[in-house]
Amino acid sequence: MDAVARLAESVREADTVVALTGAGTSTASGVPDFRSESGVWNRFDPEDFHYQRFRTDPAGFWADRVELHETMFGGDIEPNPAHDALAELAEDGHLHAILTQNTDGLHAATTPAELVELHGNAHRAVCDSCGRRTDAASVRKRVESGERPPRCEDCGGVIKPDVVLFGERLDERDLRRAREHARRADAFLAIGSSLSVEPAASLPRVAARSGAVLAIINLDETPVSPMADYDVRGDVTEVLPKLAERVEDA
Ligand SMILES: [Zn+2]
Structure with missing residues (x-):
């Protein structure tokens, strides 16, 4: 069984699934x-x-x-297959919150999951x-x-x-909500983020330390990749539809 199929099983078994999305989620939308x-x-x-x-x-x-x-x-700019796959997972109760570093509003347009727009x-x-x-x-x-x-x-x-401009603090409430979601997650998916800036860098670590299954889906390795249960290197617009399909099919 390949990594995406095993990850799909973990997502299906998790009560609470949280996704963190970064710039790589929106590049296929032209951002x-x-x-x-x-x-x-x-x-x-x-x-x-x-x-x-x-x-x-x-x-x-x-x-x-x-x-x-x-x-x-x-x-x-329009939502791409990665946004659509996350929306599909949320609609079917397999994704509960999206924490995003993106300011493009593309998740808000599609997903019923709770959304924290960190930036x-x-x-x-x-x-x-x-x-x-x-x-x-x-x-x-x-x-x-x-x-x-x-x-x-x-x-x-x-x-x-x-x-949030450079030199500005993140909204304290948003940050608290994001950390809370990370702590409560049974499965945490970090998607299209280099995980190199805060708070994106620490949220997956918080989730993993609190016992979540951690998956990183990104083209390149990230600083958090060594601690991930699933380190999936690939195009998010291909991996996420495949993941959603596997989660739904089982
Ligand atoms: Zn005013």
């Missing part, structure tokens, strides 16, 4: 990753997207941010002063028509993309 050769940080300077820059030069930040958004999400959601914007949330598309339009920086209609504060 570029950050660190590879064709990645976003080869075309943009990460320094320009620091919270500190947002604070000191919000007009310049927003001009660059609109460009970054266009590069990342400008094409008509926020690029389709939303938030007032940095009062916390009022708005739709990011309309904010980007205002930026493009010259409103730099865009300001909150309620309090006049500067509006920020509702994503």
Whole structure:
């Protein structure tokens, strides 16, 4: 029996299954990753997207941010077979929560599983002063028509993309929820993530230490791979549909 078939058995036997997804889950949807050769940080300077820059030069930040958004999400991005497979697993009660590092909103569009967007959601914007949330598309339009920086209609504060910028802390509640899910998981699937940045690096370890079966599905080896029960190297858009099919078929 191959690894995917054995993993399918573990998923079926688990009461609580939790997935963590990273950039590799969305590259097949046309969303570029950050660190590879064709990645976003080869075309943009990460320094320009620091919270500190947002604070000191919000007009310049927003001009660059609109460009970054266009590069990342400008094409008509749609869920790919990896998202669909996770949605299918969730619909059939084999996946309970998705913790994602992605800000593209593609899980929200498809899955009924509980979703923790650890780095926020690029389709939303938030007032940095009062916390009022708005739709990011309309904010980007205002930026493009010259409103730099865009300001909150309620309090006049500067509006920020509702994503975690460099130099910004993750939302404490989201982090707590993610750790709780990792602790309670019987099976934990780390999908398309290099597991090199926090908290993605530690969540699979938390799950494994709490007794979960740990599976890593990624093109390349990760720092957590040596402790995984299943280390599946492959394209997530091929592995996940196969996994979902095996889980359903048995
Ligand atoms: Zn405000």
